[in-house]
Amino acid sequence: MNTKNLVLMAMLVAVGAALYLIIPGINGGMKPDFMLTMMFIGIFLFRDVKSVFILSLATGVLSGLFSTFPLGFLPNIADKLITGFVFYVVIKSFKSIASNLIASTVLVGLGTLLSGFIFLSVAIFILGVELPFLVLYATVVLPAVVLNGIAFFLIKPIVTKILERSSFHKPVAN
Template sequence: MNTKNLVLMALLVAVGAALYLIIPGYGEGMKPDFMLTMMFIGILLFPQTKNVFLLAVTTGVISGLFSSFPGGFVPNIVDKFITAFVIYALVITFKKFTGNIIATTIMTGIGTILSGSIFLSVALFILGVTIPGLASPMVAFTTLFVAVVLPAIAMNCIAFFIIYPIVKGLMKRTSFKTVLSN
């Protein structure tokens, strides 16, 4: 692995972690996960299996450590890992569209829907986390999906739409070896 690329991926994860920490939680402690946005940018810049694996594991563990959702550690790791490789598959499949900001923003929305769905499914249905005031896991899933995941989709897409072109511009001016420099 290229050390410069590792440093850039670490910086993306660190920025994601900082944003994750400063955004207040709502809807039973859930919050929009800007680490996803940074993970997606990392996957777009460095679309190799080893890089995707590294980004998935680090964002999953860090999100899990900082999660304010009850029992959120394991669901964060599972959702980041699956989401990272699905987005990677989309990036590989639709490679010619990865330079288009609209297409990549749509991928971010798809990834956020997937991530939120996996997170809630693992937490509520597999780990059996109960939410006070919500009778069943299905009611909790639906309520949290509408109250937290849908707004997170909008926020992540807006953040991606603003941040990705800036990162792309910076990458074109540096000696980092990314997909953008080829």
């Protein structure tokens, strides 16, 4: 892993953190997790286990630190690590689909669904936070799927074009 890739991953996570901080909360302060969107973009760009681990862990820790969810630190870390590696396996398994923007956006939506399920499951069932799973899933996770999909659809081509024009990163071979 080279320093340029680490810097780019850090920039993606930082942009995700900035978006997370400026987006207003919905349903009692819960926020869509745009750090998740940036993590997905990072996984598309850096398709190796070390990068996925670094992106997932960094995104999970920052999401946990900024979380407005009760006891949200550990669920965020678990959620990002599991979601990141599942997403990575899907991307590696379906390389041809991953190169299509529409298909990639659908994968991001499915990844957001998985992320929300894991986060709420860990928070409610393991930590014992008493909140209604289905209500939170419908009012926070489903809108986050739409917002993350739109954000990904708009941001990924911009990041890809910038990287193609610079010597900063060599595009991943599909």
